[in-house]
Amino acid sequence: MNLLAIERDAIVGNEFIENFDFAEVEEFIKNASANLFISHKFKNSNEILVQPRGGFPTYDKVFELYEEFEKVKVDVLPLTIDSNTRLNDYESARKMLKLSEESEMDMLNGYPLINHGYRTTRRMITHFDTPVSLRHGTPDARLLVEVALASGIFEIEGGPISYLLPYSKNFPLDKAFLYWKYVEKVCAKYSKLNLPINRESFGPLSATLQPPAIVLVIQILEMLLSLEEGVKSFSVSFSQTGSMNQDIVSSNVIKKLSRFYADKFGHDDATINLVYHQWMGAFPRDKNFSESLINTSTVIASIVGADKIITKTRDEAFGIPTKEANALTVANTKYTLKILKGIPKISDEEEEENLTNEVNEILEAVFNDKADTLWRKIFNSIKKGYIDIPFSPHIINNNEVITIRDKNFNIRILEKGKLPISKKSFDYEKSKIKLDKDRTVVDQIIDGIGIML
């Protein structure tokens, strides 16, 4: 028995789950329907796939949600996990699931997958025979991913950086790398049995004034960590920045560079997809405005040429959306994608050059770190502040980078902290910022957070 096998046995031996039968799970994955694999759908579709967000505490409510999504011909179903499970607090999840089942009131903001178990959940997934994407935000997702894959969920979102810096306060970063290595290995292993399991990185990060350069760096690094373990299908992603041009620039650069670095590291057999998130920041309180915002995101997704779009709803500012509101967005988004034809090819050479330089500069600094493995290089780089995101709750994040919007709502780097970008690149950023002398910088940053309100 090799080391991974021993670790897997230990992981699934968790007290909160029913007995885990690896042989049966392998058999299930070997024979699983092609329709459950998003990698299959990416390959065989010319359209942008539409995936909502959503998850409820009880089995029945998720089932009803999926029925609603099925009616509007959803492409990819989401399974969003509650925040206790995300933090491996299965005991709190268990208690609140019980309360939810008894009281008809939702005491959890997602589906506690561990407590439901894979036997139950698989029943639902195979019933709908549509790819499901696991959305969580968990630094230690080993058990969660084992249960997900055993349930028939063949797309796993996240990564050691993108699911740690925005999602945790003090979970140890080195552990996150090792735990995600486990996830990659298991995904790679199962990918050999049938079609590839797809991994996806979470580009929105803290969803607030995230500079494209850092988003792209994290996307490319998580992609490399994943491909390194044998994953063959990977999605990089980012969310609407607030400036249409910056979205276009980001997408052109990420398409080019993710392919470039995948090939450079010897993974030219891997498929790379692009995912666009509808606006992830603070939503307006007017639900009609939310719909306008969402539709505008859809138009931009078309323009940037994403392979998948992940939607929001008119209820976003108010709480977890009703299933009806959620299905409505899917229907509307699919309608808009259908009518949008004759999309021009757009590029902005100056901006693309600057973003390309910044990403290359930061990556070079990471690769030049003295450590022996890629994950240790990245670990050191985060500690040194080479990678630093605004609005991270995590204690390891350097918190020196400050961003602000320029007059076209582009996110620009005002303070670069320890980011290893060149003077030329930083000068470019600064040249775009025009501060209003009569107001505090903080007030201008707050304006930039609230542009969609």
Added chain:
Amino acid sequence: MNLLAIERDAIVGNEFIENFDFAEVEEFIKNASANLFISHKFKNSNEILVQPRGGFPTYDKVFELYEEFEKVKVDVLPLTIDSNTRLNDYESARKMLKLSEESEMDMLNGYPLINHGYRTTRRMITHFDTPVSLRHGTPDARLLVEVALASGIFEIEGGPISYLLPYSKNFPLDKAFLYWKYVEKVCAKYSKLNLPINRESFGPLSATLQPPAIVLVIQILEMLLSLEEGVKSFSVSFSQTGSMNQDIVSSNVIKKLSRFYADKFGHDDATINLVYHQWMGAFPRDKNFSESLINTSTVIASIVGADKIITKTRDEAFGIPTKEANALTVANTKYTLKILKGIPKISDEEEEENLTNEVNEILEAVFNDKADTLWRKIFNSIKKGYIDIPFSPHIINNNEVITIRDKNFNIRILEKGKLPISKKSFDYEKSKIKLDKDRTVVDQIIDGIGIML
């Protein structure tokens, strides 16, 4: 007393209107508030102005509609005229207005301005102190425009071609030119008293598969006819084609060519604005889809850099919208315009060159006609089929031009009839069309009409 003055006296001597006091009207216009002039607003605003469509039979309902629009900070108010008045059938309009007033049910699809008169209507217009745009579709709009201007309506839409070919069956074309010449003259005259009266051409035409080349030709010709009479502020317009790229191409070419021809004909002191119409063709029956469509139009208006956008509503497929639905679109449109920043500059050289050539080729043929005046040249050109629009109800229209959508929903010329475009231009059009051999051409044209359903 000059000829125009004699004609004006005769026109306002119509039995359906109350006594017309020219001196008082001049005095009123001389002292009218700058806020009533859209030409003033165009000059002093960096934003795209938002103008809904709307009109009801009774004074009270229009007043309530305007109140609703005022709440959402509309930029330009519309006054849409009913279809009897449009065809100078004031007697039918009178009867149906009476029925509408008695029964609380609307028996007219717009405001019968002649029957209400300018004294009444001016009360409303000056009360709201916001520019009003007259929307009608009337080949003989002489009386209508006199009453409108006397009411304080300082933007007049239409023209002898754009309000005839799509709006009439057998109104004599030569008369339309002469009657519109009257309109231009009156607008030019009043423009000297205060700020310029704005004239606007109606680019959507029959709103169904209209080829951009012909739309642009008609826009430029109506602009020249108007500037020739002394009008100093003119808006060219077009409506969403169904292909984002074709919209961008149309707007780049029309901006360039309208300025070019205005200058060429010696009108470099005239201001030219660009107006974009949200989708004017058949609307979907699902009101949420209609909203998605409308918002998509708004995003495109931003991208093409229009000066004004004219909106539709979620009720479009069902009938004249309620005032609430109408105000909702204005609010949503203004929201989307506000959040849309960082719009890239886009162009498509090949398409722009082709469209520029086609427009120039047709215009050259028009200008080369042997007649002595511009309007007679245009008159002859329409009779010869040099200008020919699909889906015109008018008997003079040549009806030989047939258009169809290519796979990116661009409108392409399948049959050129007598259009004086070069072989090179027509070859370009044909090279883009891929007909499906297994289906009739008519069915493929019908598909192209129904792309938004």
Added chain:
Amino acid sequence: MKVVTGVVGNDVHVVANRLIEISLKERGFEVFNLGVNTYLEEFIDAVVETRADVLLISSLNGEAEGWCRDLQSLKSNYDLKDVIFMIGGNLGVGEMNPAEIVPKFKDYGFDLVFHQVDLNEGLDVLEEYLGARR
């Protein structure tokens, strides 16, 4: 079978009218299309003149009621009891309740009334109706 068709009143919406003509011809009818802006009297004259079996009126701009309320009295001037009177399109201004609008137009003397129904659905019903009468 002969059909007279057109758009009633001061109404210039021509697109559906063109498609109706095409569809009727494909279905084997002989079509007399009077086009847009046609008054009720002109329709009746054409029906009498061509000895049509069906009069198919479109109205899109919402003003049908004002133009069609006199149908009964016009009908009574001629022997038109074998002619099928059919109307479709948008039969009122604003959003209308089909449950109210259909009986109203039947009262005015129409046999088949279609408010916001697709033209081909309507023509299918016409063919069924003709079949049943035979």
Added chain:
Amino acid sequence: MKVVTGVVGNDVHVVANRLIEISLKERGFEVFNLGVNTYLEEFIDAVVETRADVLLISSLNGEAEGWCRDLQSLKSNYDLKDVIFMIGGNLGVGEMNPAEIVPKFKDYGFDLVFHQVDLNEGLDVLEEYLGARR
């Protein structure tokens, strides 16, 4: 005036928390920001330790109720009757009726409850409340 603040439970929404810290400081408060993912016990400990006048809790992810229902019993372990207990953010999962949610959290032992109210509006009320008590 001393304020202890932070985000309760397994909740990582940090943006409002950062802004609350800035706004409190601008208003002249001395701020102890425990950040996100803070449990009720930690809040109480910090209030006792710093002798804070106000405990200002945020909850954004909807799970506040599960984390705050034990406040009364925790309060009873200490002498905290002069401390103002304040909570705000999104106080339930899904769309909630503020009319129901406010009394519920008052029952749990909060003096000031703000469901989906802007932070500065809430801080204005806090200042008024403090003024009235003086």
